[in-house]
Amino acid sequence: MIRPKANKKNNKNWYECRVGRIEEDITTHRILARMAWIATKLFNTAMWHARQTWDTTGKIPNGIALQKVVHASYYHDFLPAHTYQHTAHQVGNSFRSWFQLRKKDKTAMPPGFRRKEDLSAFLFTGYGFKAVTNNCFLFTLGPKLKAELSYPNKRLTLRVKWNTPFPVGGQIQQIEIVPRKDHFEVHAKVLMPEPEWRKTGQIKAIDLGQRNPVASYNEDGQTAIFKGGQVLSYLQYWNKEKARVQSEVMGRTATRPRKKRRRWSKALGRMARHGNAQVKQAIHAMTKTIADRCGEEDVKVVVLGDLKGIKKNEDGTGKNWNRKASQNWQQFPIRQVVDQLRYKLRRRGIRLIEIDERGTSKGRCSVCGNTDRKSMRRVHRGTFHCRKCDTHINADINGARNILHKYLHQSEWLRQPPDEGSSGFLADPSIYRWDDHAWSVVG
Numbered sequence: 001m002i003r004p005k006a007n008k009k010n011n012k013n014w015y016e017c018r019v020g021r022i023e024e025d026i027t028t029h030r031i032l033a034r035m036a037w038i039a040t041k042l043f044n045t046a047m048w049h050a051r052q053t054w055d056t057t058g059k060i061p062n063g064i065a066l067q068k069v070v071h072a073s074y075y076h077d078f079l080p081a082h083t084y085q086h087t088a089h090q091v092g093n094s095f096r097s098w099f100q101l102r103k104k105d106k107t108a109m110p111p112g113f114r115r116k117e118d119l120s121a122f123l124f125t126g127y128g129f130k131a132v133t134n135n136c137f138l139f140t141l142g143p144k145l146k147a148e149l150s151y152p153n154k155r156l157t158l159r160v161k162w163n164t165p166f167p168v169g170g171q172i173q174q175i176e177i178v179p180r181k182d183h184f185e186v187h188a189k190v191l192m193p194e195p196e197w198r199k200t201g202q203i204k205a206i207d208l209g210q211r212n213p214v215a216s217y218n219e220d221g222q223t224a225i226f227k228g229g230q231v232l233s234y235l236q237y238w239n240k241e242k243a244r245v246q247s248e249v250m251g252r253t254a255t256r257p258r259k260k261r262r263r264w265s266k267a268l269g270r271m272a273r274h275g276n277a278q279v280k281q282a283i284h285a286m287t288k289t290i291a292d293r294c295g296e297e298d299v300k301v302v303v304l305g306d307l308k309g310i311k312k313n314e315d316g317t318g319k320n321w322n323r324k325a326s327q328n329w330q331q332f333p334i335r336q337v338v339d340q341l342r343y344k345l346r347r348r349g350i351r352l353i354e355i356d357e358r359g360t361s362k363g364r365c366s367v368c369g370n371t372d373r374k375s376m377r378r379v380h381r382g383t384f385h386c387r388k389c390d391t392h393i394n395a396d397i398n399g400a401r402n403i404l405h406k407y408l409h410q411s412e413w414l415r416q417p418p419d420e421g422s423s424g425f426l427a428d429p430s431i432y433r434w435d436d437h438a439w440s441v442v443g
Ligand SMILES: [Zn+2]
Pocket: 365, 366, 367, 368, 369, 370, 386, 387, 388, 389, 390, 391
């Protein structure tokens, strides 16, 4: 799967990954299946070379050596050019990650060959294809492949169509053909057109956190809190299960043959996928609920404190969330929430802006502007209390209000006089909880 990167700073060059099921006739199927089969061959050729290098020298083959191997193979020229480089990368990467794993676990198996009846994905980039419409592209078969399939005409151009048209105005930059059980899919990286940004409406500020992943405050005073408890308990459950199975695997490695061990590690992989799927579903539902609400509440801009501001969990554990590697199984995947919100809001023409929230969310009373830490405290269940103005307010809503304030006043925000007419905010926030199917308001 291609992972499109978006330019986060200015929302320009916005890519999305789109998937479509290819509508096959016999010719298309025959050609694609042959190419996917060759992609497997190519992968195994590179893998064979990598293993050979490892066995004889004890070193991981470098990328250039692998690229040379795939270029020199009999199967060169059968596939679109970029696929060769891509395959070399894949093999190199799987060896490198195995090498890392090996430092911790001496029994880790080196990366293996693909079964020869399996089909592999292949990749078109740049001039390798021509997008005709938003659900069709053309490519020309290489001479070797054409000869092998014994097509007589000089040039054979294949027209590949898929069922779900990509967004109008989007430009397809890269196409991956992915074999599935009984069909093929296109996974395309699409450069998206600039949306029609909303010009009128209100601003919503969001404070991100662990226990309450999202706490929001609108300019009109509406508040909402999304509770992370249920999702965190999934994460903890799967984490425990994983540890249990892992220790079982370790306990048996001495006595069990390789095959059994492999079966256990497959079980682990399945579990991780299942746990991930549960969490993923909850996160997608959450970001959709928020984006839908933004539409209903006539929001034009959503402001977030950027993740650099949040370093630790409430209990002091955990690391910088901004780094992907430190996102472990115990933490609410905030980064995913932000990434999904960004594109779901964009599709609705709503801008998402991250501001530096350092010092804003926890260290300031959003009602009177007091920043003297001695005169404020957190009372039970995440309530913030300011002694100066005697306000009790949910700590995360206080954070969201501070973010809104900072966005509206930018650098001047600390010296601003108290908010005017701030009585509306004390209305109880809508509390959203996940019930395994949807996020709904409780209480
Ligand atoms: Zn105060």
